[in-house]
Amino acid sequence: MTSGELQPHLTFELLDESGVGLTGDGLLDERERRLVVGAANFHSLASPGRTFRFTVLRGPEGTFPSLTDEEVHGIEWDDDREVVGSMVFRSLVHTTSAFSDTDGLIDLAVDVGGRAQVMSGYHRLPGVLGAARRAVRFTVPVQFDALRQLRTDVTEKRYRAKDVPRHSPVRLDRGASAVPMGKTPAVLFGMHWLEMGGAERWALESVKMAKDAGLTPIVITDRDSTHQWITRPELDGAVVVPLTQPLLQEQEAAFLNGILSAFDVRGVHVHHCSWLYQRLPWIRSVRPDMPVVDSLHVLEWRNGGFVDVAVRMSNMIDVHHVISPQLRDYLVGRQNIPESKVKLATLANLTVTGIEKSVAEKGEGPFTVAFVGRFTQQKRPYLFLKLAAKLKGQLPVRFIMHGDGELADEVRGLRARLGLAEVLELRGPDQPVGRTLTDADVLVISSDNEGLTLTSFEATAAGVPVISTDVGSQASLVADELLCPRHPYPFIRAASARIAAMAASPARRQEWLTQQAAKAEAFAKLPDARSWTQDLYKGWNS
Amino acid sequence: MEFVNDVAAVVVTYNRKDKLVKVLDHALDQSLRPTWLVVVDNASTDGTGEYLAEFAKEHPEVVLVSLAENTGGAGGFAAGMARGYELGADFVWIMDDDCYADRTALEELVNGLGKAEESMGMKLPYACSLVKWVDGSICEMNNPGTTWDWGRLIAKGQQNVLVTHCSFVSVLFPRWTLTRFGLPLKDYFIWFDDQEYTLRVTQAGPGVQVLTSTVVHDLGTNRGVNFADVNESNLWKFEYGVRNETSFRLHHENPVAAAKFVVRLAQGLRQGRVPLGLQAKLFKKLVEGIKFNPKPEFPRSVL
Numbered sequence: 040m041t042s043g044e045l046q047p048h049l050t051f052e053l054l055d056e057s058g059v060g061l062t063g064d065g066l067l068d069e070r071e072r073r074l075v076v077g078a079a080n081f082h083s084l085a086s087p088g089r090t091f092r093f094t095v096l097r098g099p100e101g102t103f104p105s106l107t108d109e110e111v112h113g114i115e116w117d118d119d120r121e122v123v124g125s126m127v128f129r130s131l132v133h134t135t136s137a138f139s140d141t142d143g144l145i146d147l148a149v150d151v152g153g154r155a156q157v158m159s160g161y162h163r164l165p166g167v168l169g170a171a172r173r174a175v176r177f178t179v180p181v182q183f184d185a186l187r188q189l190r191t192d193v194t195e196k197r198y199r200a201k202d203v204p205r206h207s208p209v210r211l212d213r214g215a216s217a218v219p220m221g222k223t224p225a226v227l228f229g230m231h232w233l234e235m236g237g238a239e240r241w242a243l244e245s246v247k248m249a250k251d252a253g254l255t256p257i258v259i260t261d262r263d264s265t266h267q268w269i270t271r272p273e274l275d276g277a278v279v280v281p282l283t284q285p286l287l288q289e290q291e292a293a294f295l296n297g298i299l300s301a302f303d304v305r306g307v308h309v310h311h312c313s314w315l316y317q318r319l320p321w322i323r324s325v326r327p328d329m330p331v332v333d334s335l336h337v338l339e340w341r342n343g344g345f346v347d348v349a350v351r352m353s354n355m356i357d358v359h360h361v362i363s364p365q366l367r368d369y370l371v372g373r374q375n376i377p378e379s380k381v382k383l384a385t386l387a388n389l390t391v392t393g394i395e396k397s398v399a400e401k402g403e404g405p406f407t408v409a410f411v412g413r414f415t416q417q418k419r420p421y422l423f424l425k426l427a428a429k430l431k432g433q434l435p436v437r438f439i440m441h442g443d444g445e446l447a448d449e450v451r452g453l454r455a456r457l458g459l460a461e462v463l464e465l466r467g468p469d470q471p472v473g474r475t476l477t478d479a480d481v482l483v484i485s486s487d488n489e490g491l492t493l494t495s496f497e498a499t500a501a502g503v504p505v506i507s508t509d510v511g512s513q514a515s516l517v518a519d520e521l522l523c524p525r526h527p528y529p530f531i532r533a534a535s536a537r538i539a540a541m542a543a544s545p546a547r548r549q550e551w552l553t554q555q556a557a558k559a560e561a562f563a564k565l566p567d568a569r570s571w572t573q574d575l576y577k578g579w580n581s
Numbered sequence: 582m583e584f585v586n587d588v589a590a591v592v593v594t595y596n597r598k599d600k601l602v603k604v605l606d607h608a609l610d611q612s613l614r615p616t617w618l619v620v621v622d623n624a625s626t627d628g629t630g631e632y633l634a635e636f637a638k639e640h641p642e643v644v645l646v647s648l649a650e651n652t653g654g655a656g657g658f659a660a661g662m663a664r665g666y667e668l669g670a671d672f673v674w675i676m677d678d679d680c681y682a683d684r685t686a687l688e689e690l691v692n693g694l695g696k697a698e699e700s701m702g703m704k705l706p707y708a709c710s711l712v713k714w715v716d717g718s719i720c721e722m723n724n725p726g727t728t729w730d731w732g733r734l735i736a737k738g739q740q741n742v743l744v745t746h747c748s749f750v751s752v753l754f755p756r757w758t759l760t761r762f763g764l765p766l767k768d769y770f771i772w773f774d775d776q777e778y779t780l781r782v783t784q785a786g787p788g789v790q791v792l793t794s795t796v797v798h799d800l801g802t803n804r805g806v807n808f809a810d811v812n813e814s815n816l817w818k819f820e821y822g823v824r825n826e827t828s829f830r831l832h833h834e835n836p837v838a839a840a841k842f843v844v845r846l847a848q849g850l851r852q853g854r855v856p857l858g859l860q861a862k863l864f865k866k867l868v869e870g871i872k873f874n875p876k877p878e879f880p881r882s883v884l
Contacts, residue, residue: 364669365882372760375704514667514881561884 048076049223049255049278050083050301051091051128058124059095066123071097071151073269075124077281078106078149083130084280084297085290089145095124096150103263104152107290108283111147120150132301133221155265177449180421181527188487188526203347203374206320208354214325218300224580225255225278225302229312232264233271233281235413237493238336241362241386242310243273245334245572250276252576254305257298261314282314295322305579309333309349309356316348319355330579332358334568335366336490337511350374362386362568363491363512384571387496387563405435406542409479409503411472411494412486414444419527421446421453422485426531426538428457433535434542438463441475476501480548481541483534487525489513499559504541504552506534515562518554586672586691588753589644589665590615593657594678595623598632600799605636605643607681613688614642617668621646621661623653644668653770653821658749659878660767666759669884674753679799682751686710686794690753693791697734697741706758706782709744710751710794714803721805723748723798725779728787740792746779747788751796758782763877772806772818773825777833781877808846808863809853816859820866827870843867 058066059075067075075095082091098104099119105111127144176183226249230242246256256277260266266281268274286294295318298304307322307329309315319331333356338346346369349359353376360382361367367383370376408430410423420440427438440450440463454463466475472494476482482498484507491512498505499516507513508530509522523533541548590608594601608618620636620643622629630647637643646664648657658675665673674687694708712723725747734741749765752775762785765778779788804810811819823846831839846867850860 363882364884368756368760368882372757375757509881512882515883558883565884 048079048128048131050080050132050297051130054090054127054129056124056126056128059093059126060124061126067095067097067151069270070155070265070267071123073274073279074104074106074151074266074281075126075149077269077279078111078147079126079128080278081107081280081282081294082145082147083128083132084301085294086145087130087132087134087297087300090127090129091145091147092127093125094122094146094148095126096120096148097123098150098152100153100156102150102153103265104281104283105150106281106283108285109287111149112287114146114148116148116150123151132297133219152265155267180449180453181425184419184422184487184527191487191525203350205350206352206354209320209323209327211324211327214327217325218296220304221300221302223255223302224253225257225298225304226576226579227298227304227307227315228256228258229307229309229315230258230260231311232260232262233266233268233274233279234264235268237386237490238311238334239268240493241334241336241568243268243271244569245308245310246277247273248569248572249308249576252573252580254576254580255302257302257304259312259315261312284314291318292321299326304329306330306332306575311336311345313345313348316345316352319352323355330358331356332360332575334360334362335370336362337488338366338369338490346370350376353380356380358382360384360568360571364515364565365512366490382566382571384566384568385562386491386493386568387559387565405437406538407437407439407478407480408538409439409441409475409482410485411441411475411482411497412484412492414440414442414446414450416446417486417488418442418444419485419487420450422527422530423483424450424453424457424459424463425527426483426485426534427459427463429531429535430538431459431462434539436462436538436542439466439475439478440464441466441468441470441472443468472497473501476503479503481506481538483538484508484513484517485530485534486510491515496559499555502552504548504555506537516555516558518551518558521551521555587616587668587670588613588672588674588687588691589617589619589668589670590687591619591621591658591661591665591673591675592678592680593621593623593654593661593675594625594629595651595657596625596627596629597678598625598627598629600679601629601632603681604676604678607683608676609640609642610684611682611687612685613691615674615687616642617644617665617670618642619644619646619661619664619668621648621657621664623651623657624648652767653774654749655765655769655771655774656767658774659764662754662759662764663878663880666756666880667883671756672753673756673759674751675749676751676796677749677798680712680750681797681799682710683795683797686751686796687753689791689794690751693739693741693794694753694755694789696739697743697789697791700734700737700739701786703786704755704757705787705789706754706762706785707747707779707788708753708794709747709788709790710796711790711792712748712750712796712798715797715799716803718803720750720798720800721803722800723750724805725788725790734789742790742792743787744779744790745783745787746776747790749775749778750798751794752779754782758785759880760882761785763879766875766877768873768875769825770821772822773829777825777829780829780833807853808849809855811850811853811855811859811863813859816862819863823863824866824870824873827867828873828875831871832874 060067249256258277258279260281370381371378412418414420482503482505489511495505495516505517506521507517508525523530662673690708712720714720725744728743731743762782765774830842
């Protein structure tokens with residue numbers, strides 16, 4: 040998509056620009072340009088009718104964008120920021136205030152940050168203690184993980200025992216009328232960030248569905264990120280606002296009021312966005328009639344995660360959409376949320392189109408064990424490598440690791456250190472997952488937490504049995520005996536025993552695959568998230 | 582939101598083929614038919630497995646869980662309830678392999694629990710039936726403990742008694758009870774597993790005995806559990822009972838409750854003039870119970 044197609048902007052009109060590339064060639068790439076537009080959206084909404092001049096900065100590698108936070112109001116910046124653009128624009132958001140020329144220009148310095156990249160939480164740990172933890176984490180990853188899992192045991196136990204406190208409800212059925220509503224029907228979305236992930240993929244698909252239903256998506260993110268996915272086609276035509284915090288306090292309500300006055304917001308759909316969750320009581324107070332739904336993916340034991348925020352804000356939410364039976368049971372059974380407010384609609388088959396079932400018998404080659412997924416802490420690629428090292432000595436076996444991510448260096452390092460270079464092939468995300476699944480005899484999922492992995496659906500579609508840690512809702516898809524403990528050493532023991540059993544007995548492998556297929560078939564009969572969401576948006580636009 | 586009420590009936594059996602036939606017929610011939618009938622075979626050796634395999638062929642709602650070893654009633658119920666939960670049941674309805682449910686037993690349980698919840702304004706963790714012996718009298722062994730305000734719902738015209746615990750002979754658990762409190766303690770093997778579990782889930786509120794839901798418990802003799810009755814042949818069961826109850830009173834209640842249990846045990850044994858050798862064995866189990874403190878497992882959400 041070219042920058043020209045971004046026009047017309049719904050929230051501002053461009054008066055002049057240099058370097059940004061909204062009207063011609065610029066110094067920014069598409070991602071950076073969209074970040075600048077995101078910042079312009081925010082300021083146009085937060086200060087209706089005003090005229091702004093952006094000085095656009097670019098930070099060094101490893102820095103995040105600064106677009107909406109207090110910092111942008113200063114006109115002094117660090118030595119390592121280069122100026123790559125300048126633009127003047129006027130907010131098109133309706134206002135009853137009359138601004139004269141003497142009110143002048145609002146000058147802001149927005150920073151698009153460094154080049155697009157992802158960093159693990161460990162890479163970001165500050166201070167000496169952080170450096171020490173980082174050192175231990177990367178020197179002895181498996182031992183470190185064993186300790187992490189013990190900590191998870193403790194928090195999980197505590198978590199199971201606690202009742203999440205609730206935010207008191209809003210008792211109004213009408214808010215006092217202040218700002219007139221806009222005419223453009225819209226949906227307000229909250230997202231964590233625009234990076235690769237299962238939750239994000241679903242969120243973007245719902246953004247597209249809103250557009251298909253004739254609603255303009257307004258997409259807010261609240262987490263620092265380089266937002267590589269901001270260029271995704273699903274976001275074309277959406278009003279994207281990547282918040283960087285802390286916002287000026289007075290701008291918070293101004294921003295939301297701007298949205299409510301510029302658009303006819305028909306509903307709010309929160310996908311993992313703490314900022315928006317926490318503003319729901321206010322939104323409910325000014326617009327009690329506006330429907331609010333959220334989509335929940337993962338029950339995160341270690342820090343409660345979004346599910347607990349959702350429970351706390353449940354009085355502001357009409358429907359909690361959950362993608363797994365585990366989340367439904369947690370909300371209804373554990374947190375006592377009325378069944379009528381919890382909608383289970385699954386993402387089965389979100390990514391399986393185009394994956395061929397490999398019916399042919401596997402060739403003569405050695406038994407092939409695959410890992411498909413991002414190389415992130417959550418997916419624990421180092422456990423797969425340890426498992427490979429253990430199996431290498433026992434069986435004629437080869438391995439494929441398909442993915443990329445913040446732990447890519449660690450994966451390459453361990454592959455060499457564990458002597459796996461000969462038997463373990465690394466494949467980048469530029470290659471199709473379908474081919475890896477065709478090559479594989481078994482897929483291993485070593486994650487320490489999951490909702491319901493999309494790769495499990497893909498593997499089932501490709502006729503490949505899945506060995507997985509027994510976390511999240513993996514039990515919904517994986518054969519009972521192929522569910523392995525989450526703790527690293529027990530995981531390696533259990534997974535290697537199952538792989539050895541499969542390699543020795545094709546009948547056994549087939550039996551497990553049949554069980555997995557039966558589970559997938561039963562799961563596929565659960566309500567589907569796509570059609571539920573389509574109906575929801577259709578209702579919002581009727 | 583769809584309000585389906587799928588019930589998984591759960592029957593645990595061990596070497597009791599003759600009675601099991603009738604139990605399963607009664608469980609299926611309900612005015613409110615269960616969606617699944619989960620039959621847990623605790624590694625029976627009397628041909629139960631073959632019989633069940635045949636039975637399952639004729640009845641598609643039957644789900645067989647064949648355990649590799651006898652895990653006792655406690656292990657069987659834990660396995661069966663977990664299976665019902667995994668199948669996606671909204672309720673599990675559990676019973677022994679010598680319990681004949683009257684035709685409306687399940688329907689009355691579901692309705693009785695619903696009515697009780699409506700009047701109490703809260704979710705209640707279980708509903709149990711009125712258990713009769715074969716001659717129509719009350720079954721001595723299966724009387725629930727009542728709450729201090731047991732007549733609260735009777736005063737409102739319902740046939741429902743508020744209870745604190747009951748035995749596993751026709752008990753209906755809503756799904757959320759399993760989500761929240763987990764499964765019965767399989768390590769108890771036999772005896773007191775039902776009391777422990779129902780007492781545990783009563784933390785969320787009282788259970789309810791629905792007097793219009795009736796079942797027949799086909800026991801050889803109609804007698805309650807009494808330590809005066811200990812003899813060589815039944816000692817093994819009492820051993821589990823002593824260990825389990827000691828553990829429960831001590832670890833889930835308090836040392837005073839445990840001390841009271843010891844006194845009750847000693848009095849019962851003395852009254853029954855139980856031989857000293859057997860008494861010694863039971864006291865050994867009591868000591869074992871001090872250290873014994875198993876933790877519940879939780880079922881998996883699959884569907």
